[in-house]
């Protein structure tokens with residue numbers, strides 16, 4: 001026969017389980033992260049999912065134990081006044097467990113982070129396309145190395161669309177990044193990637209776009225008055241479309257025609 005107190009605790013537990021389950025099912029497995037649009041972003045995304053799930057499990061255990069202790073060992077009306085609970089200062093098995101488990105968690109997460117970082121920071125001397133990206137106050141220069149194609153921002157300001165970098169789907173793109181004046185940062189949220197452009201220092205990384213579409217990018221380092229307008233976009237198209245685009249840009253630039261700049265409405269976010 002259950003005592004009324006037991007029934008009360010069980011109801012509380014059932015309510016907590018129902019609340020937790022509905023909270024979990026209501027959110028997606030992205031846990032608020034934008035969907036990854038490059039192969040490298042996929043790695044970052046998976047790591048984020050692992051960290052989030054592990055954090056949820058740890059939080060459930062910690063908060064569960066706190067609530068359970070509060071309910072199970074709360075002071076009751078029937079308790080004699082002034083009587084204290086059993087007191088002990090150490091419990092070796094518990095101490096070993098609560099030291100070993102967190103250390104194991106940290107070691108595993110550290111190992112996964114190192115592996116992901118290697119994958120994301122990997123670069124190559126033989127990419128399919130190399131784009132030299134230069135940040136300057138207040139715009140971007142995209143030079144397709146060896147292709148005779150260069151895109152440059154128009155003078156930036158409110159309502160002025162930034163340049164659009166076109167990249168081939170499923171190819172290895174090496175970005176060689178530097179700055180002409182102060183520190184800028186190349187950031188494309190959908191690529192889950194950001195890298196500082198530091199004057200006097202060249203850094204490179206590889207992007208392998210695995211989704212077609214147009215993705216917004218911006219400078220993510222406060223760099224002066226028009227920092228807020230230092231936008232650009234990245235359009236990922238098929239390899240054949242990319243080659244056609246390169247050829248049209250090459251002939252237009254050779255003829256001295258300025259490269260077409262996307263209108264602000266045409267460069268809205270989202271997949272094609």
Ligand SMILES: [Cu+2]
Nearest residue numbers: 184219223230
């Ligand atoms: Cu900037």
